[in-house]
Amino acid sequence: MKITMLKSAGAALKKATTASPSPCVSTHLLSRAYYSTGYPERKVAILGAAGGIGQPLSLLMKLNPFVSSLSLYDIANTPGVAADVSHINSPAQVTGYVGEEQLGKALEGSDLVIIPAGVPRKPGMTRDDLFNINAGIVKSLCVAIAKYCPNALVNMISNPVNSTVPIAAEVFKKAGTRDERKLFGVTTLDVIRAKTFYAGKAKVPVADIDVPVIGGHAGITILPLFSQAAPKANLPDDDIMALTKRTQDGGTEVVEAKAGKGSATLSMAYAGAVFADACIKGLNGVPAIVECSFVESSVTELPFFASQVKLGKDGVEQVFGLGPLSEFEKQGLENLKPELKASIQKGIKFANQN
Numbered sequence: 001m002k003i004t005m006l007k008s009a010g011a012a013l014k015k016a017t018t019a020s021p022s023p024c025v026s027t028h029l030l031s032r033a034y035y036s037t038g039y040p041e042r043k044v045a046i047l048g049a050a051g052g053i054g055q056p057l058s059l060l061m062k063l064n065p066f067v068s069s070l071s072l073y074d075i076a077n078t079p080g081v082a083a084d085v086s087h088i089n090s091p092a093q094v095t096g097y098v099g100e101e102q103l104g105k106a107l108e109g110s111d112l113v114i115i116p117a118g119v120p121r122k123p124g125m126t127r128d129d130l131f132n133i134n135a136g137i138v139k140s141l142c143v144a145i146a147k148y149c150p151n152a153l154v155n156m157i158s159n160p161v162n163s164t165v166p167i168a169a170e171v172f173k174k175a176g177t178r179d180e181r182k183l184f185g186v187t188t189l190d191v192i193r194a195k196t197f198y199a200g201k202a203k204v205p206v207a208d209i210d211v212p213v214i215g216g217h218a219g220i221t222i223l224p225l226f227s228q229a230a231p232k233a234n235l236p237d238d239d240i241m242a243l244t245k246r247t248q249d250g251g252t253e254v255v256e257a258k259a260g261k262g263s264a265t266l267s268m269a270y271a272g273a274v275f276a277d278a279c280i281k282g283l284n285g286v287p288a289i290v291e292c293s294f295v296e297s298s299v300t301e302l303p304f305f306a307s308q309v310k311l312g313k314d315g316v317e318q319v320f321g322l323g324p325l326s327e328f329e330k331q332g333l334e335n336l337k338p339e340l341k342a343s344i345q346k347g348i349k350f351a352n353q354n
């Protein structure tokens, strides 16, 4: 009896292995069903696509099921990055553009432009130390955006975000294309860090955590609101202070660990992809898309401020207020305002002087 069973099992195995493979065997990272039809075509341009952030961000945007056209621009090396990414069997059509003379073509028709172009920090530097190089890069890219895709949403990653976003806003104002709903400083990495660190300390599953992060994107201007964390873990004040400091210094932690080889690239690419996905979902009319971002704001007396925003068909649909703050957070808010104000003013001044 035993032998018979083994024999028939062997026969079944033989039958299975000689049959043709199922046509449903998937070579997609995302399931085929996820590539649903019925959404509008969306073109996404990445400026600085060959860089440390640009390359993994290009990969993640190629996997995004809502992207139909992916335009990869840099001053060097984009043909190779584009050829590489284009072999992935997801729907987005990838084109590489290199050099200023191809920037217009890269941008034309874009619904969303993501900007990780510019130099990163080395140990001992502040984000503001990048201003002298990155301000000019961002300004010239924004002049081109105003010309070639004035209606696109713009996700600014290049540092110092607290100044590069005001530079972009001034460029768009001068060009007559400014729409305060369409310009975003990407602060998603601060939120991702706050969630990760909080989950570790509170010993709760990281996937369930939500923590708003407000203010800006540099040092003490990054203010995580752990009093509003959900689910609430009732951590002692010392832990909250340590978590706040670690979130504020998260970028520096990576810069020091990389020891001169740049700043966060992989976690930033993930954060950039999360935020871009939220923007595209908003454009496509998906309801209730809320993320933190550094936007034009009247939530405080500062003209730009990061807080939770609702994303819709034209970009920002609603900027949410800060909600109830703990005494520690109220103090943090007052402490960050002078630095954030100075960084905003520096960006505005640069855009109007140069």
Ligand SMILES: NC(=O)c1ccc[n+]([C@@H]2O[C@H](COP(=O)([O-])OP(=O)(O)OC[C@H]3O[C@@H](n4cnc5c(N)ncnc54)[C@H](O)[C@@H]3O)[C@@H](O)[C@H]2O)c1
Residues within 6 Å of the ligand: 047, 048, 049, 050, 051, 052, 053, 054, 073, 074, 075, 076, 116, 117, 118, 119, 120, 121, 130, 134, 137, 141, 156, 157, 158, 159, 160, 161, 186, 187, 188, 189, 190, 217, 262, 263, 264, 265, 268
């Ligand atoms: N917002 C955030 O949370 C966050 C997080 C991490 C890094 N950053 C910032 O992102 C920027 C990029 O960081 P990285 O690690 O990718 O740097 P990187 O040096 O690895 O890459 C930058 C890329 O920009 C390109 N570039 C330079 N000038 C350009 C121009 N005029 N047009 C198009 N591309 C141009 C370079 O050729 C390079 O490929 C830095 O300013 C960094 O501080 C921001």
Ligand SMILES: O=C(O)C[C@H](O)C(=O)O
Residues within 6 Å of the ligand: 120, 121, 127, 159, 189, 250, 251, 252, 254, 255, 263, 264
């Ligand atoms: O810290 C940096 O210089 C890069 C980025 O702003 C980050 O927060 O990781």
